[in-house]
Amino acid sequence: ARPAADAEVTGPGRTADGHPVALLLNLGGEDPERAAAHDCEGVGLLRTEFLFLDRVTEPTQEEQYAAYARLFRAFGDRVVTVRTLDVGSDKPLAFAAQGDEPNPALGTRGFRTVRTCPGVLRRQLAAVARAARETGARVQVMAPMVATPQEAADFVGMAREAGLAEVGVVVEVPSAALLADRILRQVDFVSVGTNDLSQYTLAADRTRNALPDLLDPWQPALLHLVGRVGAAGRSLGRPVGVCGEAAADPLLALVLVGLGATSLSMAAPALPGVRRALARHSLRDCRDLAALALAAAGPREAREAVRGAVGW
Numbered sequence: 181a182r183p184a185a186d187a188e189v190t191g192p193g194r195t196a197d198g199h200p201v202a203l204l205l206n207l208g209g210e211d212p213e214r215a216a217a218h219d220c221e222g223v224g225l226l227r228t229e230f231l232f233l234d235r236v237t238e239p240t241q242e243e244q245y246a247a248y249a250r251l252f253r254a255f256g257d258r259v260v261t262v263r264t265l266d267v268g269s270d271k272p273l274a275f276a277a278q279g280d281e282p283n284p285a286l287g288t289r290g291f292r293t294v295r296t297c298p299g300v301l302r303r304q305l306a307a308v309a310r311a312a313r314e315t316g317a318r319v320q321v322m323a324p325m326v327a328t329p330q331e332a333a334d335f336v337g338m339a340r341e342a343g344l345a346e347v348g349v350v351v352e353v354p355s356a357a358l359l360a361d362r363i364l365r366q367v368d369f370v371s372v373g374t375n376d377l378s379q380y381t382l383a384a385d386r387t388r389n390a391l392p393d394l395l396d397p398w399q400p401a402l403l404h405l406v407g408r409v410g411a412a413g414r415s416l417g418r419p420v421g422v423c424g425e426a427a428a429d430p431l432l433a434l435v436l437v438g439l440g441a442t443s444l445s446m447a448a449p450a451l452p453g454v455r456r457a458l459a460r461h462s463l464r465d466c467r468d469l470a471a472l473a474l475a476a477a478g479p480r481e482a483r484e485a486v487r488g489a490v491g492w
């Protein structure tokens with residue numbers, strides 16, 4: 181059984197012993213006002229691709245500004261984390277040719293597009309900064325597909341130049357997880373993207389369903405990498421969020437908190453179940469559950485060990 185809906189739990193995410201774990205929303209092109217009505221502490225991942233895909237020309241800075249400002253206003257004083265454009269390769273932009281790539285997942289995607297068309301990111305950052313300034317909102321920006329501390333430093337330089345104060349990166353390439361401590365020294369926060377981190381760690385294409393066991397977010401190798409990022413965050417005192425699908429599974433959410441996640445971002449329907457699970461377990465419980473998952477032989481064993489320990 182899942183955690184019972186006996187006592188309604190609402191408001192900020194916390195463990196049973198009161199340790200805060202911000203519960204945030206993953207958003208794309210949804211209606212901002214409707215999204216803001218959800219019981220959440222803000223937006224942990226705004227996928228901005230919806231503004232860019234299927235377009236013949238780049239959206240103007242004015243159009244981008246209007247979309248960001250509307251969302252920032254809707255969320256009031258709650259944090260909004262904007263992920264800069266994650267396109268290229270298999271999601272080519274008509275207005276920024278990347279050339280043909282035989283292995284698009286390993287190509288010029290995400291932050292790597294600055295190598296071929298830096299102006300697109302620069303204009304996006306300018307539009308986000310203007311919207312943040314004019315609404316007075318709590319805005320964070322983060323870049324996808326950052327692989328090295330140097331790329332993290334480059335992005336921080338661009339974002340600060342645009343006037344943005346809170347700058348982070350998505351950790352979704354194994355090299356970034358391995359050097360999380362060096363990356364965290366460059367940025368204000370990181371957010372672990374478990375969807376891509378899983379694809380790149382297990383070398384299994386996430387766009388096909390051919391290898392579901394390898395893409396299982398309970399894979400101990402993936403959890404070891406998340407734990408490495410969590411440990412780096414804890415020792416440097418920097419926030420480590422998780423914004424991949426793994427955060428939406430209440431049982432796995434407990435493990436992620438035990439591995440050092442300080443916030444969890446997910447689609448709206450997952451919020452109540454994760455909130456309830458956290459309210460029933462202490463941080464110490466979460467750490468014990470994480471140890472069980474890390475030690476398991478495989479994803480099935482990890483899930484069963486944790487499920488058995490919590491008694492659901």
Ligand code: PEP
Nearest residue numbers: 352373374375376423424
């Ligand atoms: C991820 O990779 O886990 C992620 C959150 O981003 P996306 O699914 O948009 O690549």
Ligand code: MG
Nearest residue numbers: 352373375376
């Ligand atoms: Mg990703």
